[in-house]
Amino acid sequence: MTDIAHSTVPPVPPECKTTGVVTVPQPLIxxxxxxxxxxxxxxxxxxxxxxANNQVLAMIGPSGCGKSTFLRCFNRMNDTIDGARVTGLLQLEGQDIYEKRQDVVQLRARIGMVFQKPNPFPKSIYDNVAYGPRIHGLAADRIELDEIVQTSLKRAGLWEEVKDRLAAPGTSLSGGQQQRLCIARTIAVNPEVILMDEPCSALDPIATARxxxxxxxxxxxxxxxxxxxxMQQAARVSQRTAYFHLGDLIEVGETDRIFTNPRHKLTEDYITGRFG
Ligand SMILES: Nc1ncnc2c1ncn2[C@@H]1O[C@H](COP(=O)(O)OP(=O)(O)OP(=O)(O)O)[C@@H](O)[C@H]1O
Ligand SMILES: [Mg+2]
Known part of the structure; x- marks a missing residue:
């Protein structure tokens, strides 16, 4: 992020209900x-x-509190929902995500998304990963495309399991493998941000650990x-945690602090299982 972009980031509005630390140095979004x-x-x-970059932010809170709604704001997935309207400011590296000229396809390449249910395209394993690089023109020829596919599958920890069956349908993989395929598909277009909405909820403990x-x-x-x-997953994978309740961001901070010393009673009730 440039200094200029950084200096244009507006302060947190006083009416914001958030408590605790919300700002990070050099935020990406x-x-x-x-x-x-x-x-x-x-x-x-x-x-x-x-x-922040190079960090995992976990968003937790009771069902219906707005976690998925907020996640969809970052790559404008709410645009696809009839009657949904987003107000306020969202910036990626100082650039307004909701600016009229913003190319949404480009934006979704920069801010990729992995869903709750693995959703490979009805295509081969290879074509699932090659799809994004093809539409974004990221490979000059087949050799480059092969390289991107291989690298993405390796980074997603799936290469060894699929290298001999790249032409098989993506849907022929197990659920956990399909989710790693979806992650490979997301990283194949060099995103800056990956959004994950309950990515392990359809997976067994071994696939979840992977x-x-x-x-x-x-x-x-x-x-x-x-x-x-x-909560265990949030504690294991994230560096920062945000707790939502009925559409409000109640508290955000270092994950260790949120789980050991929450500042808000609503957070404490939720993490100690007293909610509801
Ligand atoms: N497409 C939609 N149309 C109308 N209302 C919606 C839509 N999607 C979500 N909502 C409402 O917005 C609120 C927040 O929903 P959201 O799905 O963001 O919650 P969530 O925190 O992700 O819940 P869960 O943990 O169950 O996935 C809920 O009251 C929900 O009913
Ligand atoms: Mg949800």
């Missing part, structure tokens, strides 16, 4: 006063947060935002 409405219903309320190890490796190269219902 800043959100300020973000609201999301579905028709008349306000699902997210004045949320302000910074996203994805968690992978998240830890990937953070060396990317900013990662993960929504999870598992």
């Amino acid at each position: 800043t959100a300020r006063g973000v609201n999301v409405f579905y028709g008349d219903k306000r699902a997210l309320k004045d949320v302000s947060i910074d996203i 994805i968690e190890d992978l998240i830890d490796e990937l953070r060396a190269s990317y900013a990662i935002i993960i929504v999870t219902h598992s």
Whole structure:
């Protein structure tokens, strides 16, 4: 991020309900006063947060508190939902994510997303990973494309399992392998940020552990935002945790601090299982 871009980042609005540390040095993404409405219903309320590079941010909170809604703001996936409206400011490296001229396809390459249910395309393993680099013109020829596919599958920890069956359908893989394929597909276009919405909820503990190890490796190269219902997972994989409640960002801070010394009673009730 340039100094100029950094200097244009606005301060956290005083009405923001967030407590604790919200700013980080040199944030990759800043959100300020973000609201999301579905028709008349306000699902997210004045949320302000910074996203740092090379860090995992976990977003936790009870069902319906707005985690997925907020995650979808970062790469404008809410644009695809009828009646959804986003207000406030979201910037990626100082650039307004919601600017009219913003090319949404480019944006989603820079801010990739992995969903709860693995969703490989109905194509071969190779073509799943090659899809993005092809549409973005990232490879000059087949040799370069092969390299990108191989590197992405290696980084996603899947290469050894699929190298002899690249022409097989992506859907022929196990659930955990499919999720790693989806991660390979996401990283094949060189994103800066990876959004993950409960990426392990359809996986068994062994596949989950593999994805968690992978998240830890990937953070060396990317900013990662993960929504999870598992407090253990948030504690294992993230460096910062944000707790949401009924559309409010209640508290955000270092993961260790949030889990050992939450500042807000709502956070404490949730992490100690007293919520509800
Ligand atoms: N497409 C939609 N249309 C209308 N309302 C929606 C839509 N998606 C979400 N909502 C509402 O917005 C609020 C936040 O939902 P969201 O899915 O973001 O919660 P969440 O924290 O991800 O929950 P969960 O943990 O169950 O996935 C809820 O009240 C939900 O009913
Ligand atoms: Mg959700």
